[in-house]
Amino acid sequence: MTFFVHHLRQPLLLASMSLLAAGPLYAEQAQYRFDLPAQSLDQSISALARQTDSRILFNTDATRAVRAPALHQQLSVEQALRQLIANSGLTLSRTADGQYLIALPAEPSQGALELESSTVVGRLPVATTEGSHSYTSGAVTLGKGVQKLKDIPQSVTVMTRQQMDDQNTETISDLVERTPGLTAAKSPGSGLFIYSRGFSIDTIQYDGVPIPRNTYSLGSYLTEDLSIYDRAEVLRGPAALLQGGDSPGGAMNLVRKRGQDKATVSLTGKAGSWDRYGLQLDAGGPLNASGTLRGRTVVSQSDNGSFIDYVRGWNQTVYGALDYDFTPDLTVGIGMANQKGHSRPAMLGTPRYADGSNPDWSRSKYVGADWNRANNDQNSVYLDASYRLDDNWRVKAAGVYMSEHNGATYQALWDALQTNGSTENTYIDWSTDFTTHSKGLDLYLDGQFTGFGFEQTFLLGANYSHIETDDRWARAPTFGADWSNVDHHRPMPSIYDLASRSRGELTGYEVEQKGFYSRWSVNLTEPLKLILGARTSWYDYTYNAERFDHSNQNESSTSTNGKVSPYAGLVYALNEQWSVYTSYTDVFQPQTSRTSTGSVVEPVTGSNYELGLKGELLDGAVNASVALFRYDQEHRAVLDRSGSKGCDGWYCSKASGKVRSQGLEAQVSGEVLSGLQVMAGYVYNTTKYLEDGDYKGKVFSPWTPKHQLKLWADYTLPGDWNRTSIGLGTTAVTGTSSYDHVFDLPGYAVWDARVAYKVNDEVSVAANLNNLLDKKYYQPAYSTIDYNNYYGDPRNVMFSVKYTPVF
Known part of the structure; x- marks a missing residue:
């Protein structure tokens, strides 16, 4: 049996295996708004898993050839999966450790648990905001590692890929104008200065690495295109712990797009x-x-x-x-x-x-x-x-x-x-x-x-x-x-x-x-x-x-x-x-x-x-x-x-x-x-x-x-x-x-x-x-x-x- 392999590839995911285990507990009872097009069943299952942080095992040979119907409604994970596999001849069950299993009727469920042949489909909310259809993220990487927004004792905003696309946010200037708490002050040149709480944000993080950027006299105009970024994470207030001697305005972390598990x-x-x-x-x-x-x-x-x-x-x-x-x-x-x-x-x-x-x-x-x-x-x-x-x-x-x-x-x-x-x-x-x-x-x-x-x-x-x-x-x-x-x-x-x-x-x-x-x-x-x-x-x-x-x-x-x-x-x-x-x-x-x-x-x-x-x-x-x-x-x-x-x-x-x-x-x-x-x-x-x-x-x-x-x-x-x-x-x-x-x-x-x-x-x-x-x-x-x-x-x-x- 060839099971779809979804490694926890994003570096952020590797840091937080303990959070992955919580995914099925939420998914079992929670209701989600799904907006999936008609497509191959393996694509729909993967998209559902990413959106809901669920762990799902399935046979790619059996699902790739199946055409799943469009899904545009609010359902639990189990309800959504049952609609996706309806009339496909596949079965849905739960493993002993709470994972979902989609298989052919003749397939023994224990086979799915062999490490050589399968791993889980799952994601942390912070891995990427692409495809989430959401204006929020469960956690951020701005403060190193993976932290839930609720556990950070400072004000944080995440501008997701979905919101950027919806508002046609193409430049950093657009981003600042649409992010709560930020002010874009036009510079004498072709760029801008970013302000938060009255102070400039002089350092920009790229995938968590801080470098000085927002200084007009140094020629850094901050005019770059946002098309290469998955999200922007903004901390308002001092970020001296991670950036050292710096303005107390805050920190902005631009997180790049990466190759995903599906083409x-x-x-x-x-x-x-x-x-x-x-x-x-x-x-x-x-x-x-x-x-x-x-x-x-x-x-x-x-x-x-x-x-x-x-x-x-x-x-x-x-x-x-x-x-x-x-x-x-x-x-x-x-x-x-x-x-x-x-x-x-x-x-x-x-x-x-x-x-x-x-x-x-x-x-x-x-x-x-x-x-x-x-x-x-x-x-x-x-x-x-x-x-x-x-x-x-x-x-x-x-x-x-x-x-x-x-x-x-x-x-x-x-x-x-x-x-x-x-x-x-x-x-x-x-x-x-x-x-x-x-x-x-x-x-x-x-x-x-x-x-x-x-x-x-x-x-x-x-x-x-x-x-x-x-x-x-x-x-x-x-x-x-x-x-x-x-x-x-x-x-x-x-x-x-x-x-x-x-x-x-x-x-x-x-x-x-x-x-x-x-x-x-x-x-x-x-x-x-x-x-x-x-x-x-x-x-x-x-x-x-x-x-x-x-x-x-x-x-x-x-x-x-x-x-x-x-x-x-x-x-x-x-x-x-x-x-x-x-x-x-x-x-x-x-x-x-x-x-x-x-x-x-x-x-x-x-x-x-x-x-x-x-x-x-x-x-x-x-x-x-x-x-x-x-x-x-x-x-x-x-x-x-x-x-x-x-x-x-x-x-x-x-x-x-x-x-x-x-x-x-x-x-x-x-x-x-x-x-x-x-x-x-x-x-x-x-x-x-x-x-x-x-x-x-x-x-x-x-x-x-x-x-x-x-x-x-x-x-x-x-x-x-x-x-x-x-x-x-x-x-x-x-x-x-x-x-x-x-x-x-x-x-x-x-x-x-x-x-x-x-x-x-x-x-x-x-x-x-x-x-x-x-x-x-x-x-x-x-x-x-x-x-x-x-x-x-x-x-x-x-x-x-x-x-x-x-x-």
């Missing part, structure tokens, strides 16, 4: 407003008969017009990945990606009037030149290996290398508009050439054991990151511009022309960080869990700059050695669904400002306190949470205006600044009713300077709204209409301020909608309508009266057709 192919075409077109091929599956070698490839191409005159561009992504099981306990994976983008951008946005009032530009207004251009070329290599020592312990090693080039040459208006009626202004011409090389390594041991009568888990690891840049930039103004009649056809300058006319610099950054981390948890009593952790970090930062003629050389550096960051949490299970928690996290962030004595200002330090309630409802179909948090930060560098101007002709600094961020977060995600998937998040957040020579009492993070609501719901119609789904959502925020605290931006609510229809089991069509009410608003940004004011997208539509052949 899958999808071809998606898109066409939308402003001449936007896209085509994507996504294919993967086993590459040998035993399924021990699996591959995945994604090829994506898009051409994008814009509502802004002259603006357009194209993007291309090519991704390939292989995973190989050397043994049932050892899996090694490698992936490579190249992402390119070329565009004529509207850099630096538009200015406002000098008194901060709004000139009410047309949304199509372009103040650049026809030679504005920006290009991005990013190459990434991913490597990981996971080894299961036994059923309770696993070692994982992972590495990421990323090489990125960002270049741009552009024109923009540079000065605030005069209020006396004059249209005179200034053109600023910029040219940038940024090259960045980043690498990160992470190694950890994760396991569980029972000692002194207590169930315990332990994590011990180390990671390393290094980023080095080779950058150059130049700019020069041209006075006498007329902002009412912008000249788009001025001669294009070179970077050397600009440097000779005004200013140009050669700059370089080198940032290295390494550390050891550990986390220990113990179930003190049946409902109470104690979590303790600490990290010891070493941090080195060097910056150098000089003019193009190699004059005015300047170098600064800072180091932190053996800095310890403690972490503690308590989780109390009220019942099987709900738990309350409290946590404390310590944070440090090195600074580069100098004091009057010539030394570097000591690192910023902070403490985060959080109290929350979490629920895992409807057998894991829904996750809910609410949290209160307060983060106090001190030793921020502020200008020492009582001293002399001894730091490059200006005041030196001292460590006396204090900032507080506090608020409430609430979130619900998952299938709250049959066929209704929801992601809803509300955040109340205030940020304030407690001590600062210039801004005391003012808002610290001007682009962070006090109130934020993000909601998206998708409903699959019941009965004969079950091939149709309808989505609706909003992003609503209260007003924010400009970076220079001169003017306020009003709040806004933007509504989006979607209608999708399954033509048949292989073809589906959808229409996403964004900014349904055509709200005219400015995006949160590093905006000033002089530049960097950007409108949000007007009403637009994107049509898509997806073809997924049934094998």
Whole structure:
């Protein structure tokens, strides 16, 4: 007999065999909303097993040739299996250990238990969110190993593949705008800054490996395509335990797509407003008969017009990945990606009037030149290996290398508009050439054991990151511009022309960080869990700059050695669904400002306190949470205006600044009713300077709204209409301020909608309508009266057709 083999190949699965055993217990009683097309029976059984975390044994020879009916209703696992095998001649039974067995009537059930001929079909909810049709995940890998959302004493959000597809989430900018608690602040370049709780998220994790990314001055624009990722896991609040010296905003983990156990192919075409077109091929599956070698490839191409005159561009992504099981306990994976983008951008946005009032530009207004251009070329290599020592312990090693080039040459208006009626202004011409090389390594041991009568888990690891840049930039103004009649056809300058006319610099950054981390948890009593952790970090930062003629050389550096960051949490299970928690996290962030004595200002330090309630409802179909948090930060560098101007002709600094961020977060995600998937998040957040020579009492993070609501719901119609789904959502925020605290931006609510229809089991069509009410608003940004004011997208539509052949 040849039984279908579904190894626990994902490294994440190997770490948590104990959780797999719980799968049948849930599946036996739980009701699930199934949405399976008519296809071969082995495909339907595999999809059902992945969705429900069930363990199912079956004969592939007997099931591959059977055509299973479509299944679009809510059933238990056993009910669903019986419908799938109806009229097939196969039987359904249960083994002694609770597994489901599908077999020919003449097959002895004991044969299924021979290890040589069969293993179980099963999955952990975190293995992949593809095919789950869900807006939530039972657990995450953001904190190393596998952790249930309910057991993490901090706020966490998972943006699943299903939600990304439903909302047509293609870029990190789209992701941030649709993830509860995050704010996307438009940078002066072509990228963005990510903020959470008023602080930036400067480090991005790739499959759990952290590397510095979100720093405009280093040329990392964060413009990459999300088509190669299965999900995004976001932790709000400090992540010093795993990332060391870093901003307290939080952490984002992008988890790559991998080859699955069944061959899958999808071809998606898109066409939308402003001449936007896209085509994507996504294919993967086993590459040998035993399924021990699996591959995945994604090829994506898009051409994008814009509502802004002259603006357009194209993007291309090519991704390939292989995973190989050397043994049932050892899996090694490698992936490579190249992402390119070329565009004529509207850099630096538009200015406002000098008194901060709004000139009410047309949304199509372009103040650049026809030679504005920006290009991005990013190459990434991913490597990981996971080894299961036994059923309770696993070692994982992972590495990421990323090489990125960002270049741009552009024109923009540079000065605030005069209020006396004059249209005179200034053109600023910029040219940038940024090259960045980043690498990160992470190694950890994760396991569980029972000692002194207590169930315990332990994590011990180390990671390393290094980023080095080779950058150059130049700019020069041209006075006498007329902002009412912008000249788009001025001669294009070179970077050397600009440097000779005004200013140009050669700059370089080198940032290295390494550390050891550990986390220990113990179930003190049946409902109470104690979590303790600490990290010891070493941090080195060097910056150098000089003019193009190699004059005015300047170098600064800072180091932190053996800095310890403690972490503690308590989780109390009220019942099987709900738990309350409290946590404390310590944070440090090195600074580069100098004091009057010539030394570097000591690192910023902070403490985060959080109290929350979490629920895992409807057998894991829904996750809910609410949290209160307060983060106090001190030793921020502020200008020492009582001293002399001894730091490059200006005041030196001292460590006396204090900032507080506090608020409430609430979130619900998952299938709250049959066929209704929801992601809803509300955040109340205030940020304030407690001590600062210039801004005391003012808002610290001007682009962070006090109130934020993000909601998206998708409903699959019941009965004969079950091939149709309808989505609706909003992003609503209260007003924010400009970076220079001169003017306020009003709040806004933007509504989006979607209608999708399954033509048949292989073809589906959808229409996403964004900014349904055509709200005219400015995006949160590093905006000033002089530049960097950007409108949000007007009403637009994107049509898509997806073809997924049934094998």
